Amino acid sequence: MTETRPPLALRLHDADNVVVALREIPAGAAIMDGISASVRIPSGHKVAIMPIASGAPVIKYGQVIGAASLAIAPGDHVHVHNLGMGEHRQDYAFASAATRLDPVTVPATFRGFHRPSGRVGTRNYLGILTSVNCSGSVARFVAHEVARRCLLDEFPNVDGIVPIVHGTGCGMSGEGEGYETLFRTLAGYGHNANFGGILMLGLGCEVMQIGDLVDRKVLNDKARFRYMTIQESGGTKATIERAIAAIRELAAEADKAVREEASASHLVLGMQCGGSDGYSGITANPALGYASDLLVRHGGTSILSETPEIYGAEHLLTRRAADEATGRRIVDLIEWWEDYTARNFGEMDNNPSPGNKRGGLTTILEKSLGAVAKGGTAPLAGVYKYAEPIDRRGFVYMDSPGYDPCSVTGQVASGANLIAFTTGRGSVSGYQPVPGIKIASNPDLWKRMEPDMDVNCGAILTGSSLAEKGEEIFRLLLRVASGEKSKSEAQGFGTVEFVPWQIGAVM
């Protein structure tokens, strides 16, 4: 009978010596066998489930989040009054916790589009990639005209045409970090396995020259790549006609692709959180972390990003790094970000705010762990720049801002063919050509916005386990990879969410 009552508290990892209150717990209430709350515990706050000596580590997410500043008894509220940061922060202990997960014997499969590059797409779109905002309107005109003429009707294996339009590409330096970042982003979209063909469309006089993309051999597969500029083509009307002809050729080539069985090892999952709430870190994010570990065990790749969100927990990634060089790249990123924000008069301000503390977060580690929880427990196989091609399997890190569209844009450019997005407040977005699922962190969000949400991790608050939800996410990802439409995809999201990371002065 008691099994059907929703649990009062959640233990996030077997090694934890605290649990999280899933709602307010009255003083004296039984939390688990033989342990009762010694005081009232607010929702989202921590309760000790074993004795913790003064100076001993407090463990949540299986990770040290600080040290007890007083002796703590089972049933005690654990917060700022008895938990401090301890001395752990700057001990990177490179590769000290890179424990390989057991691979499955027979990886799961999905049905995808095998590309000549060896990558496998989960969709088969045509893309109109723009080098600059100044060719964006014409790219949309071309897509509109393709639809108006029903041009793709004769190519049933093509999923559609996606104009990739953005706000940058000129009014910027033609060299340096900002230029190289945009260059990688465009090159990465050009290579994404979810595109069966790419028309690259420029204005002609922009800083980001199509010629450079061609010269640097990033867009040189003749069968699936065409390019043109509006100025060379003789203006809007002439460009549209020329583009339509190119699209017809690309469609004929792309249409040859059919879905075939592929190992889950070909899945590259971009993980993201946005519009987070107090539940994200204890429901949706760790459930996604479980799915990420599953994917890694099946031979696939999962990408953690959003550097400002992991600030303060970087030593956990350095410890999980496959080797010291990989771990050092994490430290380098953190240092770059400290400089980037400082020179822009900002700061990497991720300390628990008064609101965070009211919600039960005590230390910066604990806060960042809620985001890192998406990354599960697998060793860190690689660290990549924003939009850098990911060339290793397993759990990897790609640098990016936390800003959702910008971070996902980098992940897609790096090669992601699936997106999993956790949210507590309710984000609605899509990232064509890559399908994404939305994972709700709480039951209220699921109830309010079910037509936008794919997975209800709010059920963890009423008795589902992280493992059950992690398994559900993994199975859904396999189906979506095989062609099932996610809710955002079915609604047509994803034509304005291409947001390359703009670094540097707009000139």
Place this chain on the structure above:
Amino acid sequence: MTETRPPLALRLHDADNVVVALREIPAGAAIMDGISASVRIPSGHKVAIMPIASGAPVIKYGQVIGAASLAIAPGDHVHVHNLGMGEHRQDYAFASAATRLDPVTVPATFRGFHRPSGRVGTRNYLGILTSVNCSGSVARFVAHEVARRCLLDEFPNVDGIVPIVHGTGCGMSGEGEGYETLFRTLAGYGHNANFGGILMLGLGCEVMQIGDLVDRKVLNDKARFRYMTIQESGGTKATIERAIAAIRELAAEADKAVREEASASHLVLGMQCGGSDGYSGITANPALGYASDLLVRHGGTSILSETPEIYGAEHLLTRRAADEATGRRIVDLIEWWEDYTARNFGEMDNNPSPGNKRGGLTTILEKSLGAVAKGGTAPLAGVYKYAEPIDRRGFVYMDSPGYDPCSVTGQVASGANLIAFTTGRGSVSGYQPVPGIKIASNPDLWKRMEPDMDVNCGAILTGSSLAEKGEEIFRLLLRVASGEKSKSEAQGFGTVEFVPWQIGAVM
């Protein structure tokens, strides 16, 4: 008979002591009465038309572009071998050249939409303004649904519905320069007289909160303003229905507006150059400058922008400033830009490049003058921040990058209800809800891209005068203000060119 032959050279201002070769001039060829070229003069280069003593100023555009470093005779080629910078650069001489232009006795009129604010629109659109990229897809869905249901058919005075979608609004600091710049931009679009009604659409959890726009009284006209967030509305589908209902109410209100006669003093012209070539500075830009002066004489407002493009010629604007305080704001902008570019590892690099020099540009002043030429000769009545509301008539300056969509976005936010865009390479773009004309700098561009170009200033190379072309631009602007569609407008440009200036770190 000789009148019908295209001129060999162009004198840009009555005060000039040099003229510009419109094509290659052979040694000995007659340039004008009694003056022959002493050597071969390449196209675009300068020839003296009077004796210039060593140390005396060389005048082009009616402005000192440097000092003769040798004695120069009529017919001599004037370039790096006999022209230096002189000592003029840093003498701001505030307000020393603020000569008021003669106002016309009876200003020209157009037919526009008179707004309760006292401003007059040249169009009557409904806008869906988004606070963040994360509501951009839904804004497009709403606009699409309005079209699908033919909702605006019953409101004939409404020009259409414009989703204003962008890449920022979150992942940024909630205070400081970047935030305030975006805030002004959104507020300015909300106030632009070309919108008869605005639906502001947010996600809910973004940094750029709609509540702040409402609280700060920028969007508080109940009859023409509605707002909602996707999270509060209960997701995508619910938001679309709620938005449709709001649009219907806004359309009914906007439909009450009709075109009525309005003085040209209500025109606010954003001036822009993009994809410039060697002719821009001697044909399209000075012709637009002539039109700008005409507009000022008719009581209207013209806006020069693009600070990186005027770098080096800032003292010309300080001299034209109406008073010292106005002039000092120009100097402040320049200093801000030097810091902005330096902290982003860039520079205000506007020195004539080797290519510029081959094209005939000798000094940085001369290069920047080609851009400043758009601003005519009127006194500088005001200097504004990017997207700051323009509250003075006459010729004004609004700070912005040179990057076209970003600069025009600021001008529209500042209140522009017309755009004039000069181009040599051929830019194609639009800026809904504000109509813009394209002005071609050379006959080849006109020939190649006439369906995209509204005015052929290339005709100046074959005998038309700057005054004739300036008058033509002014007359066309009056017609477009009254409802005539410009070529970009007729083609549907302008739904992706909203590019707010993103300043600061993406977090």
